[in-house]
Amino acid sequence: MRIGYGFDSHAFKPGVPLILGGLPVPHTEGLAGHSDGDVLLHAITDALLGAVSAGDIGTFFPPTDDRWKGADSALFVRTALEEIATAGYRIVNLDSVLILHRPKIVPIAGEIRASVADILGIPSRNVGIKAKTPEGLNQDGVAVAHVTVLLEE
Amino acid sequence: MRIGYGFDSHAFKPGVPLILGGLPVPHTEGLAGHSDGDVLLHAITDALLGAVSAGDIGTFFPPTDDRWKGADSALFVRTALEEIATAGYRIVNLDSVLILHRPKIVPIAGEIRASVADILGIPSRNVGIKAKTPEGLNQDGVAVAHVTVLLEE
Amino acid sequence: MRIGYGFDSHAFKPGVPLILGGLPVPHTEGLAGHSDGDVLLHAITDALLGAVSAGDIGTFFPPTDDRWKGADSALFVRTALEEIATAGYRIVNLDSVLILHRPKIVPIAGEIRASVADILGIPSRNVGIKAKTPEGLNQDGVAVAHVTVLLEE
Ligand SMILES: [Mg+2]
Ligand SMILES: [Mg+2]
Ligand SMILES: [Mg+2]
Numbered sequence: 395m396r397i398g399y400g401f402d403s404h405a406f407k408p409g410v411p412l413i414l415g416g417l418p419v420p421h422t423e424g425l426a427g428h429s430d431g432d433v434l435l436h437a438i439t440d441a442l443l444g445a446v447s448a449g450d451i452g453t454f455f456p457p458t459d460d461r462w463k464g465a466d467s468a469l470f471v472r473t474a475l476e477e478i479a480t481a482g483y484r485i486v487n488l489d490s491v492l493i494l495h496r497p498k499i500v501p502i503a504g505e506i507r508a509s510v511a512d513i514l515g516i517p518s519r520n521v522g523i524k525a526k527t528p529e530g531l532n533q534d535g536v537a538v539a540h541v542t543v544l545l546e547e
Numbered sequence: 548m549r550i551g552y553g554f555d556s557h558a559f560k561p562g563v564p565l566i567l568g569g570l571p572v573p574h575t576e577g578l579a580g581h582s583d584g585d586v587l588l589h590a591i592t593d594a595l596l597g598a599v600s601a602g603d604i605g606t607f608f609p610p611t612d613d614r615w616k617g618a619d620s621a622l623f624v625r626t627a628l629e630e631i632a633t634a635g636y637r638i639v640n641l642d643s644v645l646i647l648h649r650p651k652i653v654p655i656a657g658e659i660r661a662s663v664a665d666i667l668g669i670p671s672r673n674v675g676i677k678a679k680t681p682e683g684l685n686q687d688g689v690a691v692a693h694v695t696v697l698l699e700e
Numbered sequence: 701m702r703i704g705y706g707f708d709s710h711a712f713k714p715g716v717p718l719i720l721g722g723l724p725v726p727h728t729e730g731l732a733g734h735s736d737g738d739v740l741l742h743a744i745t746d747a748l749l750g751a752v753s754a755g756d757i758g759t760f761f762p763p764t765d766d767r768w769k770g771a772d773s774a775l776f777v778r779t780a781l782e783e784i785a786t787a788g789y790r791i792v793n794l795d796s797v798l799i800l801h802r803p804k805i806v807p808i809a810g811e812i813r814a815s816v817a818d819i820l821g822i823p824s825r826n827v828g829i830k831a832k833t834p835e836g837l838n839q840d841g842v843a844v845a846h847v848t849v850l851l852e853e
Binding site: 548550639640641642643644646652653656660671672673674675676677678679681682683684685693694695696697 | 701702703704705706707708709710711712732733746747749750751752753754755756757758759762838839841842843844846848
Binding site for chain 2: 395490507525529542
């Protein structure tokens with residue numbers, strides 16, 4: 395078995411769509427970023443790559459490369475899945491926390507979970523989606539994701 | 548086996564008791580929050596729920612529900628323990644980090660550990676309690692908890 | 701098996717060398733701290749100690765103790781390795797994320813990985829080194845490390 399951990403953060407900005415775990419989420423703002431700003435899929439990508447010591451999202455998809463401008467972040471996840479498959483591993487389960495002031499995640503957590511499970515090609519029961527508001531942290535303008543993953547041979 | 552990760556943060560505020568891992572801690576301030584503000588037990592609850600993909604503390608105990616006003620957070624942990632038992636799992640070990648400016652945790656880490664182990668119903672040797680001050684992070688007014696947990700069938 | 705998690709943060713400051721994972725990194729600033737400020741090795745030390753519930757870096761190496769002033773943080777890691785060996789465990793794999801504005805980590809991630817693997821006495825393929833810039837978090841003056849570790853008997 396192997397363990398992986400991923401972190402990501404993106405600032406909210408007006409005028410772009412909000413995408414979380416591959417799911418378009420109706421909201422007044424989206425997340426800034428070279429790609430589609432999907433903070434959760436980026437942290438998942440990094441957790442998977444890290445679990446097999448295969449570098450990180452920046453190694454594979456440098457933000458300086460115009461190819462990834464506005465990219466669908468599911469593409470990054472698929473590359474990470476290829477890396478873990480090549481290394482001979484598959485996902486046991488994945489857990490995550492989104493830290494953001496708005497929107498409320500509880501009503502859409504099931505949909506985000508289904509979207510993430512679909513992108514990962516695993517059952518929903520092996521994907522945890524949780525959320526917190528950033529109490530006391532003065533970071534209401536940013537979305538943060540922490541992801542942990544367990545792999546088996 | 549399954550892995551879970553939980554995060555929580557609460558701002559310090561005067562005039563309320565400080566409770567960490569179920570242990571009342573003598574201090575000039577406590578933690579704001581709808582319940583007793585026990586940032587460590589909240590992160591533990593979320594790590595357990597996330598490990599079995601059972602939602603999060605906000606799903607089970609919405610802050611809008613008056614029943615949980617001032618609640619003993621051990622109640623939240625017990626609900627999470629029921630969820631992992633129902634899913635057919637038990638705790639192998641749990642590790643945690645508290646990030647807070649004060650009070651000093653080293654002198655009371657053993658007591659917090661015993662309290663957490665007691666609430667979880669597992670031996671102290673399977674509970675890790677660690678602490679850091681938030682060096683460079685400008686968050687002296689808040690307590691943060693990160694928790695990771697490993698489950699087995 | 702057992703799981704561990706470690707966190708650390710240190711503010712950047714001019715006039716001191718930057719050391720990351722035991723590797724001296726050419727940069728305009730280093731990290732403040734009682735020891736050599738190696739935020740990554742400190743988080744690794746804590747992840748290892750936490751995985752076997754053996755306290756934390758502050759328990760073993762109090763910052764009030766002059767012996768650890770400017771200390772090589774590899775010393776802290778070695779103590780944690782002794783603790784996990786005494787408890788009857790060894791490292792399966794370790795994953796990490798550094799969150800810092802500068803310097804760029806991608807070009808030196810391989811060297812940091814080799815240095816960490818060497819200090820831990822494990823193959824590089826079992827060490828994950830990743831990095832993020834702190835997008836939206838207003839913490840450009842600080843380096844943060846998150847580390848997760850999986851142990852087996
Ligand atoms: Mg990103
Ligand atoms: Mg809470
Ligand atoms: Mg440190």
